[in-house]
Amino acid sequence: MRPPVYLDYAATTPVRPEVLEAMLPYLTTQTFGNPSSAHRFGRAARAGIEQARRQVAEAVGAEPNQVVFTSGGTEADNLGIVGAALAARERGAAMCAVVSATEHKAVLAAAHAVCHLGGREALLPVNPDGQVDLDALDAALADNPAVVSVMWVNNETGVLQPMSEIAGRCREAGAVFHTDAVQALGKVPVSVTELSCTLLTLSGHKIGAPKGIGALIVRDRKAVEAIIHGGGQQFGIRPGTENVAGAVALGRAAQLAAAEQPSSAERLGDLRNQLAARLKAAVPDLVVNAEGSRRAPHLLSIAVPGADSEALLMHLDLAGIAASSGSACSTGAVEPSHVLIAMGVPRDLALGAIRFSLGRETTLEDVDRAVEVVPAVVAKVRRLAGVLGRAGGTAVRRYDGTTGENEAVVDVGKKAMGGQTAKAPEEAAAVPPYRRSAEGSG
Amino acid sequence: MSPRVLVAMSGGVDSSVAAARLVEQGYDVVGATMKLFCYGDDVPDRPCCSLDSINDARDVAHAIGIPHYVLNLEDRFNLHVIQNFVSEYSRGRTPIPCVRCNSFTKFRDLLAHADALDCDYIATGHYAVARDGGLYRGSDPGKDQSYFLWGIDRQVVARMLTPVGELSKSDTRAYARRLGLTTADKEESVEICFVPNDDYPSVLERHLPPDAPALVPGPLVTTAGDVIGEHRGYARYTIGQRKGLPGGSPSARYVVAIRPERREVVVGSAEELAGHHLRLEELNWLAPPLKPGDACEVQIRYRARAVPATVLVRHEDSLSLALADPVRAITPGQSGVLYGPGHRVLGGGVIA
Numbered sequence: 185m186r187p188p189v190y191l192d193y194a195a196t197t198p199v200r201p202e203v204l205e206a207m208l209p210y211l212t213t214q215t216f217g218n219p220s221s222a223h224r225f226g227r228a229a230r231a232g233i234e235q236a237r238r239q240v241a242e243a244v245g246a247e248p249n250q251v252v253f254t255s256g257g258t259e260a261d262n263l264g265i266v267g268a269a270l271a272a273r274e275r276g277a278a279m280c281a282v283v284s285a286t287e288h289k290a291v292l293a294a295a296h297a298v299c300h301l302g303g304r305e306a307l308l309p310v311n312p313d314g315q316v317d318l319d320a321l322d323a324a325l326a327d328n329p330a331v332v333s334v335m336w337v338n339n340e341t342g343v344l345q346p347m348s349e350i351a352g353r354c355r356e357a358g359a360v361f362h363t364d365a366v367q368a369l370g371k372v373p374v375s376v377t378e379l380s381c382t383l384l385t386l387s388g389h390k391i392g393a394p395k396g397i398g399a400l401i402v403r404d405r406k407a408v409e410a411i412i413h414g415g416g417q418q419f420g421i422r423p424g425t426e427n428v429a430g431a432v433a434l435g436r437a438a439q440l441a442a443a444e445q446p447s448s449a450e451r452l453g454d455l456r457n458q459l460a461a462r463l464k465a466a467v468p469d470l471v472v473n474a475e476g477s478r479r480a481p482h483l484l485s486i487a488v489p490g491a492d493s494e495a496l497l498m499h500l501d502l503a504g505i506a507a508s509s510g511s512a513c514s515t516g517a518v519e520p521s522h523v524l525i526a527m528g529v530p531r532d533l534a535l536g537a538i539r540f541s542l543g544r545e546t547t548l549e550d551v552d553r554a555v556e557v558v559p560a561v562v563a564k565v566r567r568l569a570g571v572l573g574r575a576g577g578t579a580v581r582r583y584d585g586t587t588g589e590n591e592a593v594v595d596v597g598k599k600a601m602g603g604q605t606a607k608a609p610e611e612a613a614a615v616p617p618y619r620r621s622a623e624g625s626g
Numbered sequence: 627m628s629p630r631v632l633v634a635m636s637g638g639v640d641s642s643v644a645a646a647r648l649v650e651q652g653y654d655v656v657g658a659t660m661k662l663f664c665y666g667d668d669v670p671d672r673p674c675c676s677l678d679s680i681n682d683a684r685d686v687a688h689a690i691g692i693p694h695y696v697l698n699l700e701d702r703f704n705l706h707v708i709q710n711f712v713s714e715y716s717r718g719r720t721p722i723p724c725v726r727c728n729s730f731t732k733f734r735d736l737l738a739h740a741d742a743l744d745c746d747y748i749a750t751g752h753y754a755v756a757r758d759g760g761l762y763r764g765s766d767p768g769k770d771q772s773y774f775l776w777g778i779d780r781q782v783v784a785r786m787l788t789p790v791g792e793l794s795k796s797d798t799r800a801y802a803r804r805l806g807l808t809t810a811d812k813e814e815s816v817e818i819c820f821v822p823n824d825d826y827p828s829v830l831e832r833h834l835p836p837d838a839p840a841l842v843p844g845p846l847v848t849t850a851g852d853v854i855g856e857h858r859g860y861a862r863y864t865i866g867q868r869k870g871l872p873g874g875s876p877s878a879r880y881v882v883a884i885r886p887e888r889r890e891v892v893v894g895s896a897e898e899l900a901g902h903h904l905r906l907e908e909l910n911w912l913a914p915p916l917k918p919g920d921a922c923e924v925q926i927r928y929r930a931r932a933v934p935a936t937v938l939v940r941h942e943d944s945l946s947l948a949l950a951d952p953v954r955a956i957t958p959g960q961s962g963v964l965y966g967p968g969h970r971v972l973g974g975g976v977i978a
Contacts, residue, residue, distance in 0.1 A: 495739070495742065498695045499742070502656070519698075564742055565742065568741070
């Protein structure tokens with residue numbers, strides 16, 4: 185069997201050799217010290233952390249003392265949103281978190297946690313193109329929210345948000361603006377000086393650093409309160425002995441990602457567009473989600489009418505192609521993507537959505553393999569959907585072999601949605617999208 | 627190329643061993659865990675239901691070197707099993723959701739997936755034996771699960787492998803330990819999977835309105851028709867139940883009938899609990915159908931002994947049987963499973 189093809193780089197990436205080389209000394213005898221220690225071992229580790237801070241800061245146009253290392257993107261999102269809500273409470277302001285309906289689960293769940301702390305959450309609907317409804321943003325800003333969070337690049341569709349407009353409106357309204365830039369760094373130009381956001385989330389393992397390291401850029405320390413408590417490390421915003429090797433890895437990876445961004449974006453965009461065009465040629469009714477929108481170059485979200493994404497992914501895996509659905513539950517079971525539902529994609533179609541994501545190691549041969557395998561898998565899964573599958577109608581046979589009168593053909597998907605097939609964006613936004621899923625895949 | 631098998635892995639020791647034995651026997655094995663329900667709805671950022679089981683199944687699949695997938699059958703399980711569970715209790719009956727699940731969800735849906743995956747067979751960790759198109763009791767009399775399998779399609783049986791059906795439970799555990807499977811000493815689940823803490827009324831309360839007749843108090847009557855008290859909602863009682871009946875009584879009293887149309891729970895003596903006849907509905911045959919006058923054995927509860935019986939009347943979808951000896955607590959909604967020579971499952975139905 186030929187080696188499997190990995191097209192899930194938005195889920196995670198392998199550690200880059202340069203990054204591994206940079207971090208290794210911090211794991212072994214040379215520089216293993218605790219960066220808070222006063223002795224030479226500590227100082228050596230501290231130097232690594234500071235170097236990493238400078239590298240991360242430079243990669244996104246921030247200052248080194250604005251870089252707060254975290255255990256990853258999820259923690260950074262939580263620190264940004266819950267931390268900003270707590271800071272608002274400290275100031276005597278309302279604890280209200282406003283987030284877009286297409287955010288990563290980390291942001292949606294953090295906003296929901298603000299409710300549990302006695303605050304409020306508000307979901308911003310998106311337009312069918314995936315971009316946040318700016319009128320809804322204006323309305324939300326009128327309530328003086330503590331924090332507004334809108335992701336830079338959507339992890340499923342790749343849709344780019346109108347960042348400067350959102351940031352500008354938040355600034356005028358005096359609201360803290362947080363953005364999850366996990367899928368943006370290295371794929372689109374990211375600069376916090378140009379954008380004027382207060383908080384920005386980064387993750388290491390999406391750009392060739394290991395899992396377990398991320399950062400929150402904090403450009404105004406009064407904007408967030410710590411959400412975990414300890415020995416005062418990292419300006420007290422994120423105490424705990426720093427993950428030195430991880431931070432060093434993130435520093436190096438961020439440096440490389442920013443430096444290579446223009447060429448990488450061009451190469452990935454070409455491959456992605458080829459993949460999309462050739463898949464559409466082979467499967468004519470295949471839908472590219474958010475096709476007309478401004479998108480990051482490495483993501484391709486497609487929907488296959490009449491197929492179930494769960495079955496597609498399983499068959500693709502058996503055929504040696506690793507892709508993902510937008511919204512995998514941590515069990516591995518597949519839910520219709522809350523992102524697509526929020527964009528008004530009909531549930532039946534959203535159930536047939538899968539995501540390919542390209543990365544540094546992706547080659548034209550990988551794209552060729554996908555184009556070779558996908559159409560056959562689609563044909564097979566569509567046949568299955570006739571017998572089974574949430575996307576289509578299902579004949580229910582009774583024990584005696586006849587077809588029951590009242591259960592002859594039941595559209596399971598429609599039934600579960602109370603007869604609806606499509607939702608207006610406003611309505612979709614009211615459905616808590618974090619329900620049932622513990623963890624996003626991107 | 628070796629035949630391909632899709633094995634349903636629940637995360638328990640039985641299906642773990644089933645998968646491992648198939649690998650050992652040289653099959654091309656694909657593992658799948660069916661995610662059937664979710665009670666994580668109210669807790670947004672906790673892992674949803676069954677995560678531990680799915681992780682166990684994944685872990686075992688990795689250890690024995692097979693791919694593993696999760697099949698989301700929540701919508702279908704809800705439609706075919708949970709809704710039926712609620713409506714049966716509303717009708718004053720005591721359903722067995724595992725039978726519905728096996729008949730509608732587990733095997734039929736699994737077979738559809740197996741076809742799409744070009745699998746020749748499906749397999750599970752049930753203690754029952756599929757052989758030459760027939761289904762038989764499992765070899766371990768203490769573990770036999772054939773009672774729950776009477777409703778599966780006959781063409782499923784023809785393509786079904788039962789790798790642990792001829793093992794005893796202790797053989798299975800020993801096998802799992804020998805392979806170092808993480809599930810070797812996992813406790814047995816005896817609960818209905820979607821009913822937390824065995825508290826089935828709480829499931830009914832979630833699905834029915836608070837004033838549903840099945841859940842609100844009604845008269846407790848004797849077989850003679852005397853009202854002797856009030857019960858807490860007839861869906862909370864089952865035929866043969868002795869504990870939890872209101873009021874004291876000089877002699878032992880049992881629930882002998884439930885009359886949903888009058889919301890009555892009827893109590894009586896042990897003698898009044900015995901039945902000589904049985905009517906089965908929603909028949910399914912796993913062997914040539916029986917005719918009036920034919921003899922067989924019938925088992926009316928999972929843990930009951932099968933008793934000799936004779937077919938009295940057979941319609942297209944129902945069957946009446948005369949029992950050689952009276953049996954205790956014939957309960958509408960439970961299964962009546964028909965066995966023939968060699969412990970073969972001939973078929974079965976739902977007790978009317």
